[in-house]
Amino acid sequence: xxxxxxxxxxxxxxxxxxxxxxxxxxxxxxxxxxxxxxxxxxxxxxxxxxxxxxxxxxxxxxxxxxxxxxxxxxxxxxxxxxxxxxxxxxxxxxxxxxxxxxxxxxxxxxxxxxxxx
Amino acid sequence: xxxxxxxxxxxxxxxxxxxxxxxxxxxxxxxxxxxxxxxxxxxxxxxxxxxxxxxxxxxxxxxxxxxxxxxxxxxxxxxxxxxxxxxxxxxxxxxxxxxxxxxxxxxxxxxxx
Numbered sequence: 001x002x003x004x005x006x007x008x009x010x011x012x013x014x015x016x017x018x019x020x021x022x023x024x025x026x027x028x029x030x031x032x033x034x035x036x037x038x039x040x041x042x043x044x045x046x047x048x049x050x051x052x053x054x055x056x057x058x059x060x061x062x063x064x065x066x067x068x069x070x071x072x073x074x075x076x077x078x079x080x081x082x083x084x085x086x087x088x089x090x091x092x093x094x095x096x097x098x099x100x101x102x103x104x105x106x107x108x109x110x111x112x113x114x115x116x117x
Numbered sequence: 118x119x120x121x122x123x124x125x126x127x128x129x130x131x132x133x134x135x136x137x138x139x140x141x142x143x144x145x146x147x148x149x150x151x152x153x154x155x156x157x158x159x160x161x162x163x164x165x166x167x168x169x170x171x172x173x174x175x176x177x178x179x180x181x182x183x184x185x186x187x188x189x190x191x192x193x194x195x196x197x198x199x200x201x202x203x204x205x206x207x208x209x210x211x212x213x214x215x216x217x218x219x220x221x222x223x224x225x226x227x228x229x230x
Binding site for chain 1: 148150152157158159160161162165205207209216217218219220221222223225
């Protein structure tokens with residue numbers, strides 16, 4: 001099956017620093033990658049959709065300058081949380097889709113737990 | 118919010134019993150998918166049912182879809198302790214020129230041995 005990895009799996013940082021999270025599709029080319037945020041015992045909230053070689057599409061209420069997304073290749077997308085603050089602490093999950101169809105299956109990474117002190 | 122709703126929010130059963138989770142959504146869809154999430158982990162795709170399908174099976178899973186009621190159900194038969202997880206439905210809405218999914222609120226299933 002399709003495998004998606006995320007790195008790091010967890011990170012603790014000081015307030016004001018920036019944190020970069022990588023999402024890689026290991027055995028397929030991901031035309032689209034998605035970034036989600038999940039609070040404890042809650043559902044996934046889509047933050048943005050990124051397509052290789054183009055600008056990410058952010059969901060309403062998500063700050064583009066705060067959450068920088070780069071999708072430089074068909075196997076790698078990165079999310080950078082800039083000037084992180086304690087309220088940015090959350091579980092961040094990426095997913096990848098390679099089918100090219102509408103709303104097809106997404107393959108999820110294992111998630112990155114971010115704690116901002 | 119476009120987010121779908123699932124019920125129950127939490128479900129506790131004994132091993133061997135069946136577990137049924139329901140999902141309601143708000144917009145017309147291309148397909149509906151069910152995912153499973155173990156605590157603190159990513160999501161695993163379970164099954165996809167298209168808008169022109171009414172029922173689908175995969176192993177111990179049975180999914181139904183009623184587009185007239187904008188609802189779906191996931192049935193897990195003969196549950197096992199290893200089925201303990203959160204289960205989310207996700208819809209691919211139309212007419213959106215996008216392949217994003219809208220996730221439901223989730224059902225937390227606890228299966229006791």
